[in-house]
Amino acid sequence: MIRVVLPAHLRNLARVGGELKVEVTGPATQASVLDALEAGYPMLRGTIRDQVTHKRRAFIRFYACEQDLSNEPPDSPLPEAVASGTEPFLVIGAIAGG
Amino acid sequence: MSGVRVLVGTHKGAFVMTSDAKRKQWDISGPHFTGWDVYHVKGSPADPNRLYAAQNTGWFGQVIQRSDDGGKSWNPVGNKFAYEGATGTHLWYDGTPRPWEFKRVWHLEPSLTDPDLVYAGVEDAALFRSTDGGQNWEELPALRQHETGPSWAPGAGGMCLHTILLDKKHPDRMFIAISSAGVFKTEDGGKSWRPANKGLHSEGIPDPNAEVGHCVHRIAMHPARPDTLFMQKHWDVMRSDDAGDSWREVSDNLPSDFGFPIDVHPHEPNTIYVVPIKSDSEHVPPDGKLRVYRSRTGGNDWEALTNGLPQSDCYVNVLRDAMAVDTLESPGIYFGTTGGQVYGSADAGDSWAPIVRDLPAVYSVEVQTLR
Numbered sequence: 207m208i209r210v211v212l213p214a215h216l217r218n219l220a221r222v223g224g225e226l227k228v229e230v231t232g233p234a235t236q237a238s239v240l241d242a243l244e245a246g247y248p249m250l251r252g253t254i255r256d257q258v259t260h261k262r263r264a265f266i267r268f269y270a271c272e273q274d275l276s277n278e279p280p281d282s283p284l285p286e287a288v289a290s291g292t293e294p295f296l297v298i299g300a301i302a303g304g
Numbered sequence: 305m306s307g308v309r310v311l312v313g314t315h316k317g318a319f320v321m322t323s324d325a326k327r328k329q330w331d332i333s334g335p336h337f338t339g340w341d342v343y344h345v346k347g348s349p350a351d352p353n354r355l356y357a358a359q360n361t362g363w364f365g366q367v368i369q370r371s372d373d374g375g376k377s378w379n380p381v382g383n384k385f386a387y388e389g390a391t392g393t394h395l396w397y398d399g400t401p402r403p404w405e406f407k408r409v410w411h412l413e414p415s416l417t418d419p420d421l422v423y424a425g426v427e428d429a430a431l432f433r434s435t436d437g438g439q440n441w442e443e444l445p446a447l448r449q450h451e452t453g454p455s456w457a458p459g460a461g462g463m464c465l466h467t468i469l470l471d472k473k474h475p476d477r478m479f480i481a482i483s484s485a486g487v488f489k490t491e492d493g494g495k496s497w498r499p500a501n502k503g504l505h506s507e508g509i510p511d512p513n514a515e516v517g518h519c520v521h522r523i524a525m526h527p528a529r530p531d532t533l534f535m536q537k538h539w540d541v542m543r544s545d546d547a548g549d550s551w552r553e554v555s556d557n558l559p560s561d562f563g564f565p566i567d568v569h570p571h572e573p574n575t576i577y578v579v580p581i582k583s584d585s586e587h588v589p590p591d592g593k594l595r596v597y598r599s600r601t602g603g604n605d606w607e608a609l610t611n612g613l614p615q616s617d618c619y620v621n622v623l624r625d626a627m628a629v630d631t632l633e634s635p636g637i638y639f640g641t642t643g644g645q646v647y648g649s650a651d652a653g654d655s656w657a658p659i660v661r662d663l664p665a666v667y668s669v670e671v672q673t674l675r
Contacts, residue, residue, distance in 0.1 A: 213363075215339060215340070215361070215363070215364060216364060218338075219364075219367065219380060249367070249380035251383065251384070252365050252366065252367075252383045252384060253364040253365055253367065254364075257383075257384045257386070258384075258386050263363070263364070263365060264362075265362055265363040266363065266364075299363045299364070300363070
């Protein structure tokens, strides 16, 4: 079971309170976690990555285990601590403004 | 008992405002979708409980929301807006070709007869349609693939398809407007399109009388007289009496013929409303006076409507989708400002009062007449 933390706007859109838990079949990767997330919460499709190209939206970042995984290949294995559910996979809305 | 429901899209969410036919006391709900840009909210003419809303942010992209109970509750529906076939290019600000890229939905236009059929005008300019209540969207690609498409260029707000006019008398006829390509017309339900900009004159483009390239801000039509169209162009208020085949200017005595919205009185097809704005470089009301102008002659003879509107130190703008009219016997006219005020008139514009004063910047105002 993978733990996923969403930014507040996406928690509101998905109507969830805190962390989400998603079940991944096969290796835990960015792509497989997002596939599972979007399967369970279809309203999130297109809000984190493009629905056609699956490219990460520009102002979204992926963090886990104090690492920025945003530019890792989507099929790279996530850290073992994320795969085992010890640490969450963080979906971050970039801080912007002035 | 009759009443009205005003649907407001703002920089930070949507608001639903209801009143009885007197339109004096208002119940306001919202913000819905707090923190998101809501470019447009509109109800189905065929089912007043069916509403559609377009919400987006730069972070999370486009979401479409649907209500089946008049705005009490909402559910996200489909948001996959994928261009059909080869994407092609249009002109960018620097004159270079740039591939079409979906950015956001500007305008939602529900069918006049089917609550599940709704059109979406998007940026980069294209027309989409859903036949299942917003769950799935398909492009009507002939518009974007028009032979003039590679020459279309964005206006300052982006290359948006912002106006969709449907015509109950001619179900296969549709007019759309794009900034800054102009008006296009279909007579076959969107299978083919042709420009409808003859008579427009725009000094800011290389050929002022070009077939396409005009920054049309808004067009409006009275349902009883669908061959007559009114236009607020970037500069100039225009009129067509041959279903868009030709246009003539009717700005005449307006203090400025720059502006964004234009609308038509529900019972008098020759009575129209605009909100003059000083200029394209300033975007404020002339002389700090917020004035709606009404013409009872279909243009060329305009009167200022000021009763209840601020007549000093007012420097808000009124955007293209931010004016609407109800269809009660004494018709209501509504508009919203970038300063967050929504004004209403229950007497066709003779007098005005704020419904609400302190919303986020208003992008759109629509009204449903409830009977």
